[in-house]
Amino acid sequence: MDDLTDLIKQLTLEEKVSLLGGQDFWSLPAIPRIGLRSLIMSDGPIGVRGTGWAPEDPSIALPSPTALAATWDPALARTAGRLLGQESRRKGVHVLLGPTVNLQRTPLGGRHFECYSEDPLLSGEIGAGFVEGVQEHGVGTTVKHLVGNDFETDRMTVDVRIGERALREVYLAPFERVVAAGGWGLMSAYNGVNGLPMASNGPLQSDVLKDEWGFDGVVVSDWRAARETVGAALGGLDIAMPAMENPWGPKLVAAVRSGEVAEELIDDKVRRVLRLAARVGVLDGVPPAVRTPPADLDGDAVAHEVAARSFVLARNEHFALPLEPAGLTRVAVIGALATDARVLGGGSAQVTPPHVISPLEGLTRALPGIDVAHAVGADPRPFLPALPQETSVTLLGADHAFTVPVAAVRWIGDLPGGIAPEAVTGLELRTTFTPGEDGEHVFAVSGFGTFELIVGGETIYSGTLHPPGTGRADLLLSPKEQRAGVTLAAGVPVEVTLRQSIQPGMAHTVSATLGHQAPGVSAEGLLAEAVELARESDVAIVVVGTTEQVESEGFDRASLELPGDQDELVVRVAAANPRTIVVVNAGSPVLLPWVEDVAAVLLTWFPGQEAGAALADVLLGVAEPGGRLPTTWPRREQDCPVLQVTPRDGVVEYDEGVFIGYRAWDRAGTPPLYAFGHGLGYTTWRYETLEVSPAEAVVSLTNTGARVGREVVQMYAGPAGVTPEGIGATGVSPERPARWLAGFAPVEAHPGETVTVRIPLPERTWQVWDGGWRTIPGAYAVTAAHALDDPRLTASLEL
Numbered sequence: 161m162d163d164l165t166d167l168i169k170q171l172t173l174e175e176k177v178s179l180l181g182g183q184d185f186w187s188l189p190a191i192p193r194i195g196l197r198s199l200i201m202s203d204g205p206i207g208v209r210g211t212g213w214a215p216e217d218p219s220i221a222l223p224s225p226t227a228l229a230a231t232w233d234p235a236l237a238r239t240a241g242r243l244l245g246q247e248s249r250r251k252g253v254h255v256l257l258g259p260t261v262n263l264q265r266t267p268l269g270g271r272h273f274e275c276y277s278e279d280p281l282l283s284g285e286i287g288a289g290f291v292e293g294v295q296e297h298g299v300g301t302t303v304k305h306l307v308g309n310d311f312e313t314d315r316m317t318v319d320v321r322i323g324e325r326a327l328r329e330v331y332l333a334p335f336e337r338v339v340a341a342g343g344w345g346l347m348s349a350y351n352g353v354n355g356l357p358m359a360s361n362g363p364l365q366s367d368v369l370k371d372e373w374g375f376d377g378v379v380v381s382d383w384r385a386a387r388e389t390v391g392a393a394l395g396g397l398d399i400a401m402p403a404m405e406n407p408w409g410p411k412l413v414a415a416v417r418s419g420e421v422a423e424e425l426i427d428d429k430v431r432r433v434l435r436l437a438a439r440v441g442v443l444d445g446v447p448p449a450v451r452t453p454p455a456d457l458d459g460d461a462v463a464h465e466v467a468a469r470s471f472v473l474a475r476n477e478h479f480a481l482p483l484e485p486a487g488l489t490r491v492a493v494i495g496a497l498a499t500d501a502r503v504l505g506g507g508s509a510q511v512t513p514p515h516v517i518s519p520l521e522g523l524t525r526a527l528p529g530i531d532v533a534h535a536v537g538a539d540p541r542p543f544l545p546a547l548p549q550e551t552s553v554t555l556l557g558a559d560h561a562f563t564v565p566v567a568a569v570r571w572i573g574d575l576p577g578g579i580a581p582e583a584v585t586g587l588e589l590r591t592t593f594t595p596g597e598d599g600e601h602v603f604a605v606s607g608f609g610t611f612e613l614i615v616g617g618e619t620i621y622s623g624t625l626h627p628p629g630t631g632r633a634d635l636l637l638s639p640k641e642q643r644a645g646v647t648l649a650a651g652v653p654v655e656v657t658l659r660q661s662i663q664p665g666m667a668h669t670v671s672a673t674l675g676h677q678a679p680g681v682s683a684e685g686l687l688a689e690a691v692e693l694a695r696e697s698d699v700a701i702v703v704v705g706t707t708e709q710v711e712s713e714g715f716d717r718a719s720l721e722l723p724g725d726q727d728e729l730v731v732r733v734a735a736a737n738p739r740t741i742v743v744v745n746a747g748s749p750v751l752l753p754w755v756e757d758v759a760a761v762l763l764t765w766f767p768g769q770e771a772g773a774a775l776a777d778v779l780l781g782v783a784e785p786g787g788r789l790p791t792t793w794p795r796r797e798q799d800c801p802v803l804q805v806t807p808r809d810g811v812v813e814y815d816e817g818v819f820i821g822y823r824a825w826d827r828a829g830t831p832p833l834y835a836f837g838h839g840l841g842y843t844t845w846r847y848e849t850l851e852v853s854p855a856e857a858v859v860s861l862t863n864t865g866a867r868v869g870r871e872v873v874q875m876y877a878g879p880a881g882v883t884p885e886g887i888g889a890t891g892v893s894p895e896r897p898a899r900w901l902a903g904f905a906p907v908e909a910h911p912g913e914t915v916t917v918r919i920p921l922p923e924r925t926w927q928v929w930d931g932g933w934r935t936i937p938g939a940y941a942v943t944a945a946h947a948l949d950d951p952r953l954t955a956s957l958e959l
C-alpha cells in the first residue's frame with residue numbers, strides 16, 4: 161500500500177469531501193490528524209497576488225502574458241516562472257493560478273492580453289517553460305481555462321461548439337503540451353464545450369485529460385464555475401472553488417451515500433489533492449517535489465528584461481530608432497499614459513506592484529542633462545486617477561490603520577493586518593491635500609459600495625455606486641465612478657476623507673479609489689499644448705493605449721480603436737514633428753490609422769512595473785527590441801477573420817475550425833498590417849543555409865549589421881506548392897492551412913558572426929487529427945523565416 165492510500169483510508173467521507181472544496185476564497189482545509197496543512201492558491205499569471213490584495217503586501221508585476229510570448233523564448237518564460245515560484249514561496253502560496261493558454265481567436269476577446277498567442281505551438285512552448293519554472297520552486301500551477309474560454313461575453317453560460325479536429329489540433333494542443341511538461345494542476349473553464357459545462361465535462365476532463373494524456377494532477381474549477389453536484393463529480397473535476405456557492409460539501413456526501421457517486425471516485429480526487437499537497441510540501445511524511453529551491457532572482461531585473469525583450473518594433477523608417485542622445489536637446493513625451501502607464505491588464509490577473517516606472521520617469525532618468533518635457537495631449541482614462549499622494553487607511557471597527565502611496569485600496573480575500581471581516585464596519589481613506597492651483601478641483605469616488613466624500617469639512621458626495629444585490633464579479637469587473645467639484649485656493653491645505661460603510665462580514669471584497677483632477681484645460685487645449693511641445697522638440701514620443709474600461713477580464717472589446725482623442729493626437733503631433741515615435745501601450749491589437757505618417761511604432765503590451773525603464777533602454781538602443789508578434793495585427797477591424805464574441809441562443813460556433821489567426825488570414829488572402837512573427841531589430845541578418853529532416857531543421861545565419869543582435873528564427877511548414885495566394889486553387893489538402901508554425905528558436909550573434917541553430921520539429925507538424933493522429937504523407941515546403949511574411953530559405957521534404 162502506498163503512503164497516500166494509507167492516508168485516504170484514515171479519512172471519513174466527510175473529511176475526504178472537505179478536501180475537494182475551498183474553505184474560503186483561496187485555500188483548502190487542513191487535516192492535522194494526517195499531517196496535512198492548508199493548501200493555498202493565488203492568481204496568477206503576471207505576479208502572485210497572495211491571499212489578499214493587500215496594498216501593504218506588494219507583488220512583482222511582470223509584463224502581460226502576450227508580452228512574454230512575444231519574446232518567443234521558452235527559456236525566458238522559464239525564468240519568469242521561476243521568479244513567480246519564488247514570489248509564491250515568499251507569500252506562502254502553494255499553487256499559482258496560471259498560465260492562461262486559451263488562444264487569441266479574435267482580438268475582441270477581453271482577456272486577449274492574458275493569453276499567449278494565436279498559435280498553439282507558440283502558446284504551448286511558452287506555457288510549458290513558464291510552468292517548469294514555477295514548479296522548480298515546488299510550487300504548483302493550474303494551466304487554464306480548459307477549454308474554449310477565448311472570449312468573455314456570457315462566459316458563465318455560453319456553450320462553445322468546437323469540432324473535434326479544431327479541438328485537438330488547435331485549442332487543446334497547448335494544454336496537452338503543458339501536461340506533457342509535467343504540470344501539476346489545471347483549471348477548467350466557466351463555459352461549456354459541445355453541450356456540457358466544462359466543470360462537468362467528462363469527455364474532455366476524464367477521458368482526454370486524465371485517461372488519454374495520463375494527467376496525474378488536480379483539476380480545479382474556475383471560481384464559481386462548478387454548479388452541479390453529481391455532474392461535476394462524475395465529470396472529472398477534483399476541486400470546486402471557492403467556498404462560496406460551492407455545490408459539493410454536504411451535497412456531495414449525500415450523493416455518495418445515495419450511490420449516485422462512487423466513493424472510489426472521491427478517493428481518486430482525494431489522492432490527487434494529497435499528491436499535490438505532497439508535491440508542494442504541505443503533507444508531512446511524504447517528501448516534497450523540491451527540497452532545495454533554486455537561488456533567488458532579482459524580481460525587478462527579470463521584469464525589466466522580459467519587458468525589453470517583448471517590445472515589438474513594428475515600424476522604423478529611416479532608422480528613426482534607436483535615438484542617439486548626443487543629438488538631443490529637447491525630448492517631448494506625450495500622452496496621459498506617459499505618466500500613468502497601463503502596466504497590467506484588468507481582472508483577476510491584477511496585482512499591486514511595489515513601484516511602477518512610467519515612460520516619462522524612465523526617459524527622464526535615462527537622459528540626464530536633456531530637457532525631457534511632458535504634455536498630456538489626450539486623456540483616454542474614463543475614471544480620474546487616484547490622488548497621487550500618501551494616504552492613511554483605517555479599517556473602522558477593527559482598530560487597524562496603515563498607509564498607501566496613492567489614494568486607492570483594493571483586496572479580495574484576506575484583509576490587511578489579518579483582520580477578521582466580521583470586525584470591520586467601514587473604511588476610511590484620509591489625506592491632506594494642498595492644491596497647486598486656484599479653481600475647481602474635481603474629486604471622484606470609484607470602486608464599489610456606499611461612500612461619503614468629504615473635502616475641507618464639506619460632504620461633496622454621498623451615495624451607493626452599484627445597486628444593492630449586484631454580483632461580486634460585476635462589482636469587481638465593472639467599477640463605477642461619481643465626481644464632484646469643489647473650488648479651492650492654491651497653497652491652502654484641505655483635509656480629504658473618503659468613508660465607506662461596509663455590511664457586516666462583507667469586508668473581504670473591497671475596492672475604493674479617491675480620484676482627483678486639477679483645474680484643467682479643454683480637450684482642444686490639451687491637443688494644442690502637445691502639438692506646441694512636439695514642434696519645439698527634437699523628437700516626439702507619443703504613448704497611446706487602452707484603458708481598463710476597454711480591455712479587461714469580464715467583458716469583450718466593442719472596437720479595436722484607441723479610446724478618446726488619441727488618434728487625433730498622433731495625427732497632429734506627427735504633422736508638427738516628422739520624428740514622431742509612437743509607443744503603443746495596449747495588451748492586444750489596436751488600429752493604427754496614422755501608421756504611415758509616423759517615423760516609428762513600438763508595441764509595448766502591458767509592460768509590467770519596469771515599463772519606463774525598459775522603454776528607455778529600447779528607445780536609446782541600450783537593449784534591442786527583441787519581440788516578434790505572437791498574433792496578427794489587423795489594418796482594419798473588418799479584416800479580422802473572427803469577430804464573433806456574442807453568443808446566439810447561448811451558443812458560439814467555432815465554424816472556422818482550425819483556421820484561426822494567420823491560418824485564416826492566409827486563407828482569406830487579405831494582407832494584415834503586421835503579420836504573425838513580425839518585428840524589426842537594430843541589426844540585419846542573412847540566412848545562409850537550411851537543412852531539414854522530419855525531426856529537425858538546422859539553420860545558419862549571419863548578423864550582417866553593426867551591432868550585437870537577436871533574431872527569432874521561425875520555421876513554417878506546409879504542403880508544397882501551396883502559396884498563400886493559391887490556397888484552395890491547388891486542390892492540395894484544401895482543409896489544411898497553407899502553412900503553420902513548426903518550430904522556432906531565438907539566437908544571438910555579434911556583428912559578422914555566423915551562428916547555427918538546431919530547431920526540433922515535433923511529430924505533430926506532419927499530422928492531422930482524424931479520430932486519432934494521422935501523419936499525412938507527401939511533399940512539404942519547410943521555410944526558415946524572419947516573420948510569416950518574410951521567408952528567407954525554403955527546403956522541400958518528402959514524407
Ligand code: BGC
Nearest residue numbers: 203204257304305382383508
Ligand atoms: C478567473 C480565473 C481566476 C479566478 C480566481 C476567475 O474569475 O477566470 O482566471 O484564476 O477567477 O481569481
